[in-house]
Amino acid sequence: GVCLFVAVTDLEVASFTFTQALIVLCLYLGVCSVTQFLALLKKMDVNLDTISTRVNSAMTRLEKKYNVSLALYQRFEKTGQCWGAAPDVCCLRSAGRALQMEDDLVISFHLMVCVLEFFIRRCPPNMLQPLYRKTASYTTAQSPPTRTSRRNQSKAKPCQPPPEVDVQLLETLCKENDCSLEEVHPTFLHSYFYFCHTHGVQTVHLHGWKFVNLSQQYEELYLKSRDFDGRLFLDKDETLVNAEVELMQVESTPRKNQPEEDVVLIPPQTPVRAAMNSIAQLRVDLTASGDQPSANLAVYFKNCTVDPTKEVLQRVESLSQLFFQRFGQAVGPRCVGLGKQRFTLGIRLYYRVMESMLKSSCYFHSSKLLNDSTFHTSLLACALEVVMATYGGNNGVSPETDLSFPWILDVFQLAAFDFYKVIESFIKAEPNLTKDIVKHLERCEYQIMESIAWRGDSPLFELLRQTHEDGPVEQAEPTATLNQPLQHNHTAADLYLSPVRPSNRTLTAPECPATPPSQPPAPAPNQTPRHPQSKSLSVFYKKLYRLAYMRLKMLYTRLLTSHPDLEPIMWTLYQHTLQHEYDLMRDRHLDQLMMSAMYAICKVKNVDLRFKTIVTAYKNMPNTNPETFKHVLIRDGQYDSIIVFYNLVFMQKLKTNILQYASNRPPTLSPIPQIPCSPYKFQNSPLRVPGSNNVYISPMKSPQRMSPGVMTPRTRILVSIGESFGTSDKFQKINAMVNSRDWSLKRYGCFDRNSASKPLKRLRFDMDGQDEADGSKTDGDSAMIQKLEEISKLCFFIYQNSDIKWSQFFLLILV
Secondary structure, three states: OHHHHHHHHHHOOOOOOHHHHHHHHHHHHOOOOHHHHHHHHHHOOOOOOOOOHHHHHHHHHHHHHHHHHHHHHHHHHHHHHHHOOHHHHHHHHHHHHHOOOOOOHHHHHHHHHHHHHHHHOOOOHHHOOHHHHHHOOOOOOOOOOOHHHHHHOOOOOOOOOOOOOOHHHHHHHHHHOOOOHHHHHHHHHHHHHHHHHHHOOOOOOOOOHHHHHHHHHHHHHHHHHOOOOHHHHHHOOOOOOOHHHOOOOOEEOOOOOOOOOOOOEEOOOOHHHHHHHHHHHHHHHOOOOOOOOOHHHHHHHHOOOOOOHHHHHHHHHHHHHHHHHHHHHHHOHHHHHHHHHHHHHHHHHHHHHHHHHHHOOOHHHHHHHHOOHHHHHHHHHHHHHHHHHHOOOOOOOOOOOOOOOOHHHHHHOOOHHHHHHHHHHHHHHOOOOOHHHHHHHHHHHHHHHHOHHHOOOOHHHHHHHHHHHOOOOOOOOOHHHOOOOOOOOOOHHHHHOOOOOOOOOOOOOOOOOOOOOOOOOOOOOOOOOOOOOOOHHHHHHHHHHHHHHHHHHHHHHHHOOOOOOHHHHHHHHHHHHHHHOHHHHOOOOHHHHHHHHHHHHHHHOOOOOOHHHHHHHHHOOOOOOOHHHHOEEEEOOEEEOHHHHHHHHHHHHHHHHHHHOOOOOOOOOOOOOOOOOOOOOOOOOOEEOOOOOOOEEOOOOOHHHOOHHHHOOOOOOOOOOOOOOOOOHHHHHHHHHHHOOOOOHHHOHHHOOOOOOOOOOOOOOOOOOOOOHHHOOOOHHHHHHHHHHHHHHHHHHHHHOOOOOHHHHHHHHHO
């Protein structure tokens, strides 16, 4: 079955759909699901030419669309199971008609909410859940149209203005499905209403002829795409919903010893819920930010040598038009309004981060930086990339519909090398970024260093040419510094300011205040500001070398642990290529040079390692793509496999250097780079309690930023300061008890700050039956006393590291 799929996809001669193929396979195998089929297809990709680019693209598209459809069906089952098959068909049809891509999870989910609103208002009250029965204002069902009116359906009609939507019902649906009414309402007005109008389903009866017609239209769409039939979700067909991937069950928190309170069920972190939570957090974070420069930011602008305010606003306006145009082309012309929403969020984040950067940097850099067009375009692009990633921008399977990075660079015609300069400063300036978004931006930085910055028209090559031919305008990192820790003390100004040739005259710089005032500081009198030399190439190569070695180390440990002496030799050849033969990277990928260097050293050292073995191990590494070793530039637009590249390009260019490693006098080995940890720290990361094995405390998040599906433990008890424990009289009694006594901390040895501190003993909370400290066994009262001492120390540690009231702290001790 897989071989047949590969063959007909490569030849573009398929006369059957993917679902039809799975159904036939089920007759022979008993069961064959989408996930099983795709997993086998990936396993069969053992040679360089087994799976072509065309097949890989078709497989990727199919997998993305299936994952989105499965997530939508899971939510549909929970919310709309009492309305039968028709709503789901309508939802699938509307998504395919209103969108040019059906694998955008957020927009497709918003369309599904619109479909549910449509059906609830037309559904008999006795079929509705009580929640919706109260909020829905019912629409009178009309009779099916006559034959004459059916014929008139084919005639073009002018689009009427959108009707008034039942906002109360839509708001209820949004609240039940963890999404924003502000997001769904425009989708209803601009996308879903257009679909309803063009298909004449505004006032149709639920079981009328229209839905037969709608199903037929979906059939045409399904046969045209030749993928899976989404209607089979409703039948729980084994080709789409197999037993191993059933709908996620609602998990609950551990019960508290409060029988009068209901047990709160915490829903799992499904893909839809995760997306909605991320969007909600972003919108809350940007609530106080405006889409115009703030008053404080305006002061920075006015204090510049040249006020950049006008240019900033004009640039934002022109870039917004580019963004709207390209967003509409990718998602659909009826979704331009959704693009405007996302651009507005990006603008708010852009101004917010810009102000944060200026407050934390020296003012004498600001004037030139704020008049740098590349800096502003890069900063806005980074803000929009955060928004697009939050909404699930990694969608689409073709260049026309793919909104994932580097889509935003293509929209703004921004060089990846210029964009990389802002990423680290952006992350440091915005503390509210989630871990997922920070990881996404780091991954964007890796993609730039791996391949995007090495495109043929990249300004990186001009900087490298100047370095090697015109003198030291900028210097890539010397190899002697490779084994030193990577410093992260540069700013956006250091990377964006134009390169300056070294000068013998030393200029002193004014000191930056530790806490900048609300008014931007001015340079000190009688003091010449220093013009910093650009560090862009130096910092780029520092990070590039460490990324390159990290990837080489990962592949090496999978293949050659029995030859530890080869690793430094491979790294030396690899590093030499990046430093002196950088033109080999033009329109190529960093990992292509890595695999070639590994194969070359094994060849001259007589170690049996084939390219097939290398690429097999490479496929199992994170963040890899088969196209990296299947589709390598040879010359003049000609592409072939990594083996052909090695023989015709890599070996020919580096033959002399490679053969030196087989001689008695090999080249000097390059120092091994230090693999740095991520420079980004998360303020909300859990803090381990000293002396404990499995006890952590975390800062209390605001209610808007809490995600119960992620925070709630599955196997441990969670004690949350600030959680509602019942009526207020409990707190009043505790306060009265605390205020009526002289609470002397000296009664408890661990609370006496003046007493000599004793080392904390370890409590093994995570092992049943092992509550004794330090492994020593005690019995009776002495064991209880030791446990109480440890608990009191733990409580005091929490009290010192938390901003809580005494009543809440005492309640924690009681719990």
